[in-house]
Amino acid sequence: MASVVEYKGPREGYRCGYCDAPEGKVSSGMWAHSMTVQDYQDLIDRGWRRSGKYVYKPVMNQTCCPQYTIRCRPLHFQPSKSHKKVLKKMFKFLSKGEFSKGNNEEEPMDSQMDDAGMHDFALKSKLDIKSDQRPLSEDCHEFKESKVKEKEDLEPKETKMLNQSHAKQEKLGSGEPSSSVKVVPSTPKPGKGADLSKPPCRKAKDIRKERKRQKLILKSQTDQVQHEEKPKLNQPKSIEDFIFDTLPDKSAHQLEVRLVPVSFEDPEFKSSFCQSLSLYAKYQMAIHKDTAAECGEAEFTRFLCSSPLEAENPPNGPDCGYGSFHQQYWLDGKIIAVGVIDVLPYCVSSVYLYYDPDYAFLSLGVYSALREIAFTRELHEKTSQLSYYYMGFYIHSCPKMRYKGQYRPSDLLCPETYVWVPIEQCLPALENSKYCRFNQDTKAVDEERIKELDRLRVLYKRTIMPYNIYKKRQKGPSDEAIVQQYADLVGQTCSERMLLFRS
Template sequence: MASVVEYKGPRVGYRCGYCDSPAGKVSSGMWAHSMTVQDYQALIDRGWRRSGKYVYKPVMNQTCCPQYTIRCQPLHFQPSKSHKKVLKKMFKFLSKGEFSKGNNEEEPMDSQMDDAAVEDFVLKSKLDIQSDRRPLSEDYNEVIESEVKEKEENLEAKEIQQFNQSHAAKESLGSGEPSRTVKGVPSTPKPGKGADLSKPPCRKAKDIRKERKRQKLILKSQTDKLEDFQTEREPQLLPSGKSKLNQPKSIEDFIFDTLPEDAAHQLKFTRFLCSSPLEAETPPNGPDCGYGSFHQQYWLDGKIIAVGVIDVLPYCVSSVYLYYDPDYSFLSLGVYSALREIAFTRQLHEKTSQLSYYYMGFYIHSCPKMKYKGQYRPSDLLCPETYVWVPIEQCLPALENSKYCRFNQDTKAVDEERVNELDRLRVLYKRTIMPYNIYKKRQKGPSDEAIVQQYADLVGQTCSERMLLFRS
């Protein structure tokens, strides 16, 4: 079994769905008549991605919005506050039927997959985040800060209310005698006549917040010093590992939390092989589901509300896209499905140790609606020149200065898969498999060596020798 591909060459100057440039997009593509999971794994590790049977690779230094392949490391993943919010919202809806549709915005769309939308389902990017009441262009840290600020302001308002109620209670619990005017101390003024100097001055919410923050820092400093002292002086008093109670909740703790017996809704999942160029494989040392493309169906009370498409490959689960019923957009199904797929990757890893990554498609730093993928930490970006993985934290400063960046800091590093022997490339010509040097002798008409060399450079030496390049 071998992959059979038909290289279509570069496609230049077509509309970009990210920046709306009418002719700024540039990519190379090929049609996959069939493809092994091993070859597709190798291709996505060189910046390729599939949409149905069409496999494409952006020309990174020419396209208007460079699209960097991004992968998450599920084994070290911890859900953020915004992720936990989505998981808790789903659990609350399932267990109690409670939800709020009013303030939810529609999740942004991955325009690369527009052609796959069907009927009543709205096609969305697998990981697109719904930003409740906040614009998508906000930075992740700003989102978290706004959440903390909102909580603090609510707490301050509550404290001020309790403070006022407390003073009112003290006044009502006095001796019952009418108040007297003491020389030098004015009596309680009438409403609108000025401040009551017999009470402590009113504190501004900003001052209360600063004081609370200062106290928290002092308390944290004291706690850290105490822990350091205990670690240094009395190591025998500390357990070798954190107890379950002190550990942050994992993604499984949220997703697989047991629903009450009288839960308002039931959410079920089914998984089926689906049509794709990838050839399904079930090797003995592979995952129980095997390798290939799958539909993950989300059933709510017997009604299908979403379908996710994923590729299970030798080293990763690759997210393709998600259909969902727009009536349930308030559940942030794009985020929820991504978190479930991260948990699914962790499950597959238990059986197949080398399968340990979750590929999220493309990260586009210059497009606000596509930067959210960087919030799934830890994650890496693929260097577009040397095809090595670099932690996203190291890439972001460079991306702030330039849309296109080489992430590998080793200036001497090169593409280890660059093609040195084009003659070893395999060709399918007139229903016969042959190396390129034989094909050249049989070829009629003008030479196509330039386009074949271009194809080989894009797929790399290994794939050029394994895959069959169809030539007519």
């Protein structure tokens, strides 16, 4: 089955949702009547993105806020401190029902110090110090008294030991056998002297030295074991360790994540449609200030339920197959969030997320992204080539959209040569200019640039034909300029595979 697209051309002079410029946004678009997952994979690797069945590509060197395609590499992903904080918050809420609505951080991804524990420690220290404070004169007086008492206790013991020593010498001098010498140990009176049944007291300095020595011995033994067996010691916890940590038997809440194909023929999708629609409307009105008319059933269906992607279930693909899905988050029997995603040959592509604003304290935007990264890793185990997580667009010129760059390691797509470049290499250039070519090789070009326009495929009057045949049958003015523009944007491979509808 082939993709069928209808190119709409460039669209410019409309309001930008990122910088609010009234006429700053510029993009090219096409309506996808149907599309294979491989064609869409190749298109997003050239900077395209879909909204329902409409597929668009920003004109990067003209639009007010250049939108760079960003992808994360989940196989090497390690959650940051702020990511762990969100995952722990969710676990705490599910296990104990505890949460704090007053400290909701939905999108900021910068690592932040959690000073709650530090505050408790400081408070405890002050209380301890206060309770231990006493007048110095009292301490000195107690010290002197103890020294005097110690001296009194020791004097008779030392005298007795000295007398026993003299007696021993006398016995030895008289020629009697040493076995006849009987030394009777002195037993201190009750409440006085050292308790011989307990180990002698040790100085704190000696204890520290002993601990250090034990640590060095343990370290040398550990190093030897690592050298011989190389076990995985001190490995950081993976994202799965946090997400799938075992909840207690009597946990306060139950969370279930269901993957549902976007299809009205699917019974699970159909049965949950009304609840999902209601949640979408609640989210749009609360978060994006839409009116009820702007987030009704027609808009919801067009935007998040209509997909051009044809579902595919090849034998070597993931168990869920390829296509468009809703990842539903069910908390105690009701949907609190829905992540709209596309599963493609090389990636999981995030489309949209909507959630119940009443649960914003759980940072569901961050949590769902981490779940989708974990989901990508899970799919990779069955389908090795599926190893990326596409997060949509990274917009450096819009500070609130920079949070996507905190999911590391990640790459940005060069808008001229369509090669992936690590984001760390791109950021210095983006600080100086909104639009950047990331590929440092000045001789590099778009490998998919159009070399033979005549090989482009056209669907004309229900007949599939190459462009050179279509030109001969075409009536009216030539449309070669618009066809050339389309071909340059989709690349040689897609132009030969997809069908360009011409009326």
